[in-house]
Amino acid sequence: MNVLVLNCGSSSLKFQIIETDLAHIENDTDVMLAKGLIERIGSQSIINFQAEGQIAFKSAEPLRDHKQALLYAIKWITNQDSKIPGIADLADIHAIGHRCVHGAERFKKSVRLDNDVISGIEDCIPLAPLHNPANLKGIYASREIFGPSVPQVAIFDTSFHSTMPETSYLFAIPYQLYSRFKIRKYGFHGTSHRFIGYRYRRLAGKERDDVNIISMHLGNGASACAIKGGKSIDTSMGLTPLDGLMMGTRCGDIDPTVVEFLSHNEGITMDEVFSVLNKRSGLIGISGLTNDMRDLLQEEKEHQDRRAKLAIDMFCHRIKKYIGFYLAEMNGTDAICFTGGIGENSAEIRKRSLTHLDFFGIEIDDELNQLACGGREMKISTPESRIAVYVIPTNEELLLARDTVRVVLNAPRIW
Numbered sequence: 001m002n003v004l005v006l007n008c009g010s011s012s013l014k015f016q017i018i019e020t021d022l023a024h025i026e027n028d029t030d031v032m033l034a035k036g037l038i039e040r041i042g043s044q045s046i047i048n049f050q051a052e053g054q055i056a057f058k059s060a061e062p063l064r065d066h067k068q069a070l071l072y073a074i075k076w077i078t079n080q081d082s083k084i085p086g087i088a089d090l091a092d093i094h095a096i097g098h099r100c101v102h103g104a105e106r107f108k109k110s111v112r113l114d115n116d117v118i119s120g121i122e123d124c125i126p127l128a129p130l131h132n133p134a135n136l137k138g139i140y141a142s143r144e145i146f147g148p149s150v151p152q153v154a155i156f157d158t159s160f161h162s163t164m165p166e167t168s169y170l171f172a173i174p175y176q177l178y179s180r181f182k183i184r185k186y187g188f189h190g191t192s193h194r195f196i197g198y199r200y201r202r203l204a205g206k207e208r209d210d211v212n213i214i215s216m217h218l219g220n221g222a223s224a225c226a227i228k229g230g231k232s233i234d235t236s237m238g239l240t241p242l243d244g245l246m247m248g249t250r251c252g253d254i255d256p257t258v259v260e261f262l263s264h265n266e267g268i269t270m271d272e273v274f275s276v277l278n279k280r281s282g283l284i285g286i287s288g289l290t291n292d293m294r295d296l297l298q299e300e301k302e303h304q305d306r307r308a309k310l311a312i313d314m315f316c317h318r319i320k321k322y323i324g325f326y327l328a329e330m331n332g333t334d335a336i337c338f339t340g341g342i343g344e345n346s347a348e349i350r351k352r353s354l355t356h357l358d359f360f361g362i363e364i365d366d367e368l369n370q371l372a373c374g375g376r377e378m379k380i381s382t383p384e385s386r387i388a389v390y391v392i393p394t395n396e397e398l399l400l401a402r403d404t405v406r407v408v409l410n411a412p413r414i415w
């Protein structure tokens, strides 16, 4: 089956075409045929497409909206010059999987799209006002272009965390506020944490129910997840992706009175306060330089920049805090798994986050840690380490494609 996986942002459209079916899933032999990214939809859009093994196609075109962007991508996908094996026209796309950010309490697993599901995703807009409308743009456009004969599936970032117990997901505010407004922790990056759990299971040769790990997704957005018995029992992001770990531009955990204090003393509106917390905090806020971890590490090394160092130290300190928190919550863990742009590529951040955890018997092998970069999947702890440490590159698109196949074929989820 050729699955088109779509991930739409407010002004971007990201896609992959993945050939997969139940046998491919079982044997890990799925094939990524092509991928693409269109940015700045609504003005002069920047286009970057690539078929596997081919030279990249780059262009700039004025694309008005997501429908135009998708039509543009499809024109390239079905053009014989792009040389995507097995794809000649629209009929060669057999199913479509959409990444959806918020499924609230309604969507606990991936579902086939119909009018009722679409209105359910629309109902979740107040909980994710930036993300769900963007995801819906991709859904509306692809339903219009492909029509009802191509099955489409929605896969939610929140659904993996729907197994969290009340003690993890409730905020300690009046319970009626949860009942009335569904104010609670939902968690995000679920597809990534789920993929990490699945890959760990494969690497360690375990059954799903025996997977006990702490998954650390460290990118520009960052979150931690405690996976016990194969299920998410806690995660660091909350009602929105602002909560938890320190991130590129987001503050993560904060005393809520800071909001009122800032608004009052700076004379700024709530919107402006949240803009500070979402866009001008985290690594960029502390360093005053950048939200890019690579650049911060370089500043620290080459210029001994004090605030670059402080930002990095705070980032690692927060990771350590969550590891300790989850170790207590899970009564120990079998492994800590790093993923995301920083988690997959920075030996330095992995090392600094795990220092002074000797009490727990965590020991990483410096040489292996240095080797584990640029998409390598490997164990980096010493044989003596009481808790294993892994680097596992995430692949959310693959999981989106696999869920699409399973939902379309009504097959059980193996992870």
Ligand code: AMP
Residues within 6 Å of the ligand: 218, 219, 220, 221, 248, 291, 292, 293, 294, 295, 297, 340, 341, 342, 345, 346
């Ligand atoms: P993501 O959001 O997952 O794409 O991750 C983006 C973050 O990963 C940025 O902060 C990058 O600076 C960081 N990153 C990518 N490669 C490296 C690297 N080799 N060392 C440190 N950080 C990196």
